[in-house]
Amino acid sequence: MSTTTSPAPSAAAGGTGLTFSGVLRSEWIKFRSLRSTQLLLLFTFVAVVGVGTIAAFLRGTIIHQLMKFGAERPGAVGGHTLTMDQAISAAGAQGINIYGTPIAGLQLGILVLGALAVLLISSEFGTGMIRSTMTAVPKRLPTFLAKAIVLVVVSYVLTLLAAFATFLISIPILHSYGISMSLGLDGVVYSIFMGGVYVAGVALMGLSLGTLIRSSAGGVIVLVALFFLLEIATSLLGLVPGDFWKYVGQYVPSVAGGRMLEIGDKAAFISPLSGGLIFLGWIVLVTVPAVISLKTRDV
């Protein structure tokens, strides 16, 4: 008896013991080995590119109208033609940014990848898999970190690829409206590279919500509430006279996160940088309790 020294890893099983790179590999194997995950990723790519393509047509039409008929109502008498640059900034003033075309489908991306992130852990609680996972990694946090890394990398890369694909597709579409789309256009490169940051952030929040709530339905509902309903609610409240609610509306996760993606000047209280910081604040707000809950609650 007494304090026996732990026996060395057995020869039959081999292995080096628990390492973080091992946990990361394990989470990657889990991620890629679910058919539903593969399908959702494919769906996300197609949907984001699809919506972006439609957006390219719509934005092309609007800017084309502006170039033809001027800043007044399309077709209004007395309108005068604008140059492409003038038309683009006139449209931008109305919130229709040509440079944002590559990530026009992002709302769909955050919805699907956010839900996927919730499910990445809530399905483990639902099926009982979490007990196998936590027996192999009893310190628990490495698993959370590994899942977060897998999610961040996958969401970022997928969004980047989808944004770039949309960009390529939008070139001939916009060209047909007489607009030249290129990486040189102010904000295009930025939006292509930043879209994934936003989606990765949403995925992190999804993972935290799934960890905290442990139920797939509950986690997805809260995520949708945070990213869609909250914005709708505050924009309705924005109709209340006075600036207070308009101000509050800038702080909801979807608006603050969305501001990160826009370099153009839009009627807004916060800059892209502060938008990003507020968004980061939201991520911390759900991740900290999630991590504490995972570490302390029974599984």
Add this chain to the structure above:
Amino acid sequence: MIEAVNLAKHYGSKTAVDGVTFTVRPGMVTGFLGPNGAGKSTTMRMIVGLDKPSAGSVTVNGKPYVKHHDPLHQVGALLDAKAVHTSRSAYNHLLAMAATHNIATSRVNEVIDMTGLAAVAKKKAGGFSLGMGQRLGIASALLGDPQTLILDEPVNGLDPEGVLWVRNLARHLAGQGKTVFLSSHLMSEMSQTADHLIVIGRGRIIADAPIAEILAGSQQAKVRVRTAEATRLGELLSGTGVQVQSNETETLEVTGVDSRRIAQVALENQVLVYELTPLATSLEDAYFDLTKDSVEYHSQELDDAAPAGALEGTLK
């Protein structure tokens, strides 16, 4: 080696495990026996750190499980047949588990072959039968070739061949000097597998003894004698191989002589005897006797079958 000291777990006002202290030693199979809801699974979950003890502590191979750097090599645990993602194949499940400890793919294939899962390894675990799920759970427990094996009702749902296989596996691993701890509700199952028994009821340890001792204790029939002259009859009966105990006035518990012999001695010596009851005559009886006060969920007895008989019937 598993060492629990005053280990307790409360779920709200419900006490699942009530301050148990026990040691599970290497080189033998230790059975963990108790009726439904006795606290077996809860105790096992606490051993591998899934549930935090409300009080007390438990160590595995000298350390709390969470402190080990190679948990899967220390302990292999089958806690619940349902600890698997239903949409993932058995092979990928084991591959993911193995990856955490950098265990080679060849070992994954090895445990798949050992547990007879080769034919279904690439199928979704959600479609597995109870027994197949159990085999997958055992396969993941064996993955790290652990020093200590914890199996919660391992034969649950297995076919006779599977039951025999688990029994031989447990004996084989114990023979290699490993610690084997397995739970069951069934005394008969334990009597064929275990060297040592820990019996738990309502979260408390009722018995903790080598199985040989429990067998000896129950095979040597004990007889309860109520008599007007307990001391005198006790002296008359005592002799080699006879044990006489007196816990209550006018009551003796006698082992080593049968009821007929006791009655004869009493008659010859004109001692008044008003009760002669044989006690704990079989292993199942011993178990019922041990746990009768701690069974929480009683089932209704069938009209035309004695409960012990009915149980025997289903076991054999």
